[in-house]
Amino acid sequence: MRLVSLDRCEPGIKLGKSIYNENGKVLLTEGTELTKKFIKKLKKCNVTTIYIEDEESVGIEVVEAIPAELRWEAVNKITEGFKTIAELDSHRSNIQGMMKSGRIIRSFQKIFKDILNDLSENQRTLNLLATTKIHENYVYNHSLNVSIYACQLALENGLPLRNIEEIGLGAMLHDFGKVFVPREILNKPEKLTKEEYEQVKLHCEKGFETLRKVHEIPLPVAHCALQHHERMDGLGYPRGLKEDQIHKYAKILSVVDVFDAVTSSRVYRPAMLPHKGLEILFAGSGTQFDRKQVQLFTNCIAIYPQGLTVKLNDGRVGIVSKYNFGSAGRPVIRVIKDMDQQEVSPYEIDLSEKDNLAIEIVEADALM
Incomplete structure (x- = not known):
């Protein structure tokens, strides 16, 4: 497959x-x-x-971290929840409204517990990227992806269940403030003006101010919305926090948030190949991002999952047949077309082997 x-x-x-x-x-x-x-x-x-x-992919096992049914349910719950909380924001004294917000948060928590159960039972490296893309709204899909990535990274950190559940909820709600940003700005295909960018940056504080008023949301969860754009060197926003001033949840979120953002297709740019996304994290390791979290994330994600069709820099086309632990961007490839795009009897090459280090993946259209 x-x-x-x-x-x-x-x-x-x-x-x-x-x-x-x-x-x-x-x-x-x-x-x-x-x-x-x-x-x-x-x-x-x-x-x-x-x-x-097809015949070329016979024997290649594809394991999705999250079943398709759970993914669409989660995206729909996030979509509904964002809109409901935004509508209730100006009516906090309304008892009926407070009860409704409580139901929304409980539905978020249930979805995350289902995700956590799936990830806990799956002992393999996280294979999030190998999933059919259905939902077209970036913000809600991104919120789910970041929640899944954050959950796996929290597990890698060995954190207690209570902390993992808070991180998961915080990740789902980290971009909540974007409901207050005009859609024409979020979906603008051209470069944002300075004024427009400043409006986008306000989503951190607007999200925090709303979420902290919701009784059912723990304060650390609201801080995920506030701090996920803070950076270790103090050059992030909105408060310019640095190092230990940044909440531990936000240190995890900043890594997975950036990775999913750059490897997702947007109206103003195509998706970046996953190994290029990791290069951004490594380049900022210790300055922008917590070094430990970058390393742990690299250890727990299959950026080129089994079953993915890829093109190599020498022109050959193949299918990822095996993931190499400790070498995230260099899997085993089952070659099915030669340099001239002619079909060949399938054979495998291991990109992590010394003789193959000059070969790299340059295209994976299912991820673009």
Whole structure:
């Protein structure tokens, strides 16, 4: 099985995993043979990547960290929760409103506990990126991804359950303040003006001020919204905190927030390849980001998950067949096309081996 861009799919391809829409309904079931009509339908539903079964990927096991059903449920809960809390913000004295906010927070906590259970049971390296992309709203998808990454990183830190649950909730709500930023600014394809950027930066304080008034939200969770853009050298915002002034939760969030942001496609730029995202973290390790958290994150994430179709810098095309622990950006590749894009009998190369260090991944369209 492998993960491919829907744009590269031709009629006759066999679907490897069922696809759900944003309401949890099955669009197409596993094993379906794609037709032009089905491909058009998937594109209309904002599906950009799918799993397929073919001869080249036989024997390659794909394990998603989070089941598709849980992902769409989580994104919908986050979407609903952000809007509800924003609407209730000016009506805190309303008892009915307070009860509604309590239900929202409990639903967030339940979703996170389900995510935590899945990650705790999965002893493999986190394979978040190998997932079909369905939901089109960046902020809500990003909030879920950061929550999953943060949960795994908190587990790597060996933190107590109570702390992990707070970090997970804080990660889900870290960008809540963006509901107060005009959508035309968030979705602007051109570079922001200085004034527009200042409006975006206010999402940290606006999110904190709202969340800290919600009785059911612990104060450290609200601080996740306030501090996730603070940096170890004091050059972050909104308060310019440095080193030990920054809450331990925010040190975890700043790492995973940046990684997911740069490796996600936006209206103003394409997604960065995952190993390039890690390079940004390593470049800022000890100055912008906590060095320990960067290293732990590298240890717990499969940035090129099994089943991903990739292109190498020498022109060859292959499928990631095995993840190399301790060498995040250099997996084992099952080559299926040569330098001239001609199909070949599949063979494997290990990018972590000394003789292959000059070879690197330059394209992974299912992640772009």
